[in-house]
Amino acid sequence: MPKVLLDKKDIERAITRMSHEIIEKNKGVSSILLAGIQRGGVHIARRLASKLGLIEGTEIPVGILDIALYRDDINVRKEQPVVRRTHMPAEIHGLKVVLVDDVLFTGRSIRAAMDAIMDLGRPSAVQLAVLVDRGHRELPIKADFVGKNIPTSLDETVRVQLSEDGLEDMVVLE
Amino acid sequence: MSLRSKDLTGLKDLSTDDINLIIETAAGFKDVLGRDIKKVPALRGRTTVNLFYEPSTRTRTSFELAAKRLSTDVINVSVSTSSVVKGETLKDTARTIEALGADFIVVRHACSGAAHFLADNLGSSVINAGDGTNEHPTQALLDIFTIKEKKGSVAGLKVAIVGDILHSRVAKSNIYGLTKLGAEIKLIGPPTLVPLCFGDLGPSVYYDMDEGLKDADIVMTLRIQSERQGKGFFPSTDEYFKNWGLTSKRLLKAKEDVMVMHPGPMNRGVEISSDVADGERSVILEQVTNGLAVRMAVLYLLSGAKQ
Incomplete structure (x- = not known):
């Protein structure tokens, strides 16, 4: 039985709170770049950017990061992960890069994302924002900004669906 | 996503879906080529052998760079200095290379069908870099x-x-x-x-x-x-x-x-x-740059093909 963990309103509140936390931790947004991890993280990054922009009255750059080529399971999987585009609107050198993903699980995607970002330049700091932290880390990785902590069991799936994909905003446990 | 075959011998037998998959994947690799660090770790530990029975500058260099930028080790076998001049057959040469642990064998040969022949006889992925008057996929x-x-x-x-x-x-x-x-x-x-x-x-x-x-x-x-x-x-x-x-x-x-x-x-x-x-x-020069991205995509997608 699928269970709704966050509805449209909850997601909106989570984005708002995370935005405030990002501003507070970084004492503003002057050298921030949000890097959304393909695919789920990209939408969340855009939402955070527009909220941050609204609060601070300035435009926040949003990059798109594809991690397929940095994954640690390429030699194990039968099917290769789909390679998508990577695009940064600016040189990331010296910027504070906030990696953004929809769900934090084993931490392996984030490890790959950190390697991918380091190949693009040398940010002054890398932080992590996720909409949902479902636990079960396999690497020493911790998010700086979390929309909601949700304890799960390993056989469950957390699905984030967003209006950008033509669906109703919702986080579901299946 | 992966290609349906372990080899790329020609476009005659490649499905439209597979062609589109290669083209879309190549777009991601073109992004990589625009960076300061033009290398990704995707195929670390794999080995690519370029086996060229005909002269080539751009195709061989392009395959070599593509393989290196995916972090595979690359060996170029130039036929004029190999055992081929001692009379070794194509199949024996290729099987020897495979026994050394090659994952990808990129072959160019004057005979049409050479790549197909190797693909049928080897477990490694064979990529056709031009066979006679047949194909150059x-x-x-x-x-x-x-x-x-x-x-x-x-x-x-x-x-x-x-x-x-x-x-x-x-x-x-x-x-x-x-x-x-x-x-x-x-x-x-x-x-x-x-x-x-x-x-x-x-x-x-x-x-x-x-x-x-x-x-x-x-x-x-x-x-x-x-x-x-x-x-x-x-x-x-x-x-x-x-x-x-x-x-x-x-x-x-x-x-x-x-x-x-x-x-x-x-x-x-x-x-x-x-x-x-x-x-x-x-x-014409953009074609050369794009060739690198496309060859990276082909190597990457073949490495996931089912044996």
């Missing part, structure tokens, strides 16, 4: 990638391929690939080099250059291989240029936004004039 894939990048889509475009179609593996792969994607192909050249039977594959055949170029969106000129001269295919390179050489005047017959392509190496003043080759309609 990665060249056609990079041409398709370049067309898609510049024109948005391939379907409905009029593509004129000019020159030695008979001996050209590039032309054949392009005919197979572009036809699958819905392009309209016109083949242009002297009757000796463009036999009418090519019409059976789908394209229309023209012996008059001006007529064939009419309304073309793309003009692809092929190298007139000097080894063909003096064998009765055409009287002289001068006369060839006069009748089928691509000049800026001739190019006016094509669409205003026509794109000029050439797989290289070029013979300036034989199949193409210098002002066209270096002109603003030419994408």
Whole structure:
């Protein structure tokens, strides 16, 4: 039985709170770049950017990061992960890069994302924002900004669906 | 996502879905090539062997760079300094290389069907880098990638391929690939080099250059291989240029936004004039850059293919 963990309103509140936390931790947004991890993280990054922009009255750059080529399971999987585009609107050198993903699980995607970002330049700091932290880390990785902590069991799936994909905003446990 | 086969031997047997998958994946790799660090760890620990029985600069270099930028180890076997001169057969050479642990064997050979033959006899992934007059799939894939990048889509475009179609593996792969994607192909050249039977594959055949170029969106000129001269295919390179050489005047017959392509190496003043080759309609050097991205995509996607 699928269970709704966050509805449209909850997601909106989570984005708002995370935005405030990002501003507070970084004492503003002057050298921030949000890097959304393909695919789920990209939408969340855009939402955070527009909220941050609204609060601070300035435009926040949003990059798109594809991690397929940095994954640690390429030699194990039968099917290769789909390679998508990577695009940064600016040189990331010296910027504070906030990696953004929809769900934090084993931490392996984030490890790959950190390697991918380091190949693009040398940010002054890398932080992590996720909409949902479902636990079960396999690497020493911790998010700086979390929309909601949700304890799960390993056989469950957390699905984030967003209006950008033509669906109703919702986080579901299946 | 992965390709359906462990090998890439030609576009004749490649599905439209697989062609599109390679093209889309190549776009991601082109991003990588634009960075300061042009290398990704995706295929760490794999080995690529370039086995070239025919001379090649751009294709071999391109495959070597593509393999290195995916972090595979690369070995180039140059046949003139190998056991082949001691009489070893193609199959034995390839199986020896496979026994050394090669994951990818990139092969170029003067015999049509050489890549198919190796693919059937080896467990490694075999990539055809040109077999006789049969196919040169990665060249056609990079041409398709370049067309898609510049024109948005391939379907409905009029593509004129000019020159030695008979001996050209590039032309054949392009005919197979572009036809699958819905392009309209016109083949242009002297009757000796463009036999009418090519019409059976789908394209229309023209012996008059001006007529064939009419309304073309793309003009692809092929190298007139000097080894063909003096064998009765055409009287002289001068006369060839006069009748089928691509000049800026001739190019006016094509669409205003026509794109000029050439797989290289070029013979300036034989199949193409210098002002066209270096002109603003030419994408010849971009084809070379795109070739790298496409070959990276092919290696990457084959590495996931089911054995």
